[in-house]
Amino acid sequence: MTPETGCGGCPSACSDCSRCMRQGTWGIPERSTRSCPPTLRRCGRSPMPEPGNRQPHGTSSAWPSRAPGLPDLPGTVAEAMDLHTQHPHTPLLTNDDATTARVAAALPAATWAHFACHATVDQATPSNTGLRLHDGTLTIADINRLRPTNAELAYLSACSTANHDIKHAEESIHLATAFHLAGYRHVVASLWPLADEFAATAAHRFYQRLPDAPDADAAAVTLHRVTKELRARFPDRPDLWASMIHSGP
Template sequence: MAKPTPSSGSSAPAPPSSPGPGPRATRRHILDELGRHAWVHFACHGQQDLDEPSRNAVLLHDEPLTVLDVARLGAVDAELAFLSACATASGGATLPDEAIHLASSLQTAGFRHVIATLWPIYDAVAPQVGQDVYQALADAGQTRDLAALLHQAVRRLRDRDDSRSPLVWAPYVHIGAVTVPGLTGATEIRQKEATAVRSVAGNARRSTSRPSAGSSPAERCGRSPTWAGTHIPGCPAEV
């Protein structure tokens, strides 16, 4: 389902409405429409191929819409793709370190925000997640904070008495642009990231510094008799 492109890519249009379910939701029709709409919403079955992740797909009225189909789209200028189907952000078993799935292919095609799932989802709760996200978007009037809005919807789902299992609430993920409070440009973000990396590296060095030979047994052994996998002389085998 899709909604015509609004005048501003960051504004929040009404919930998606066309081409809709049923015979019109064919592979060819969807491919023709994807580049013409800012928002798309898939509420259908998902299919995962662990051996050939490029065949991962959502199941339409006539045939699957695969990762390869989306990859062949070319560049589009779109805002949001909501994949309310099973395992749409899950890749394959042969290339576990590569993100080959529908969510990444839609983001690469040009969708700034993609909401997808890491494993099969429950029919009983998926519509509520979608409703909460779209209501929050309508209230916000923009998609800039979509990651936070999805987080809030998932928290509400998690807090329900019948949804405590992570299998129910944890599969929903946001992929794409994220607003970082207090930062206004890419340069500042890179500077903050560099500072954070230096801080983490410094903390790691301090936490793994080998005790000096002249320190006391308590200082040398601490809570662990090993350092970097090597036994420290004078420490018991277990502490």
């Protein structure tokens, strides 16, 4: 395996994922590109769907910088404008427009989806875990009901979207898994809470370096490169640069 083309996998339920990413110069970031399938079945008997006729601008983006009862996220505004500048045909659902109904209606036709918002984890009922939008929560149960036709990439720029509580350590029940199993071939998500401004920086670098192609098959390698760049800039802050992981082929 090479740092640019190798692919090291482990189930996203694995408790060692974050430890692997925090290792030093000899760790997994140096040896391979890491991609975490949501379940072992995804690795073996249940193959990933093949990329079809996918249009890179068929994107739905939700950016509720304000959610009821939660702190504002000013970094999501810059994140939204940055992505819209790079992809001007991308429809934006911001603030009041980023309702659960509108987002759920837009996702089935979206090839790529990007969320920059709060997320919550329900330890008692994991299916109620979800993305906090303007008027409520888009839950794992809601996402499981989606039937996207040509889903390619879901980027979840929100806290702990690839994590679950300790009660369900042996299960892979989280938002990244929900989008993955709903049909999105590639999912980028976080293992723990994100710093608002830093999350926007990571997203900017990711889309800036992702090749302009209908598919997102370079997502894992692109995220790997961004992680290494941010690690070089903040070597003593793995809490900032080690949180984002890729799931997919």
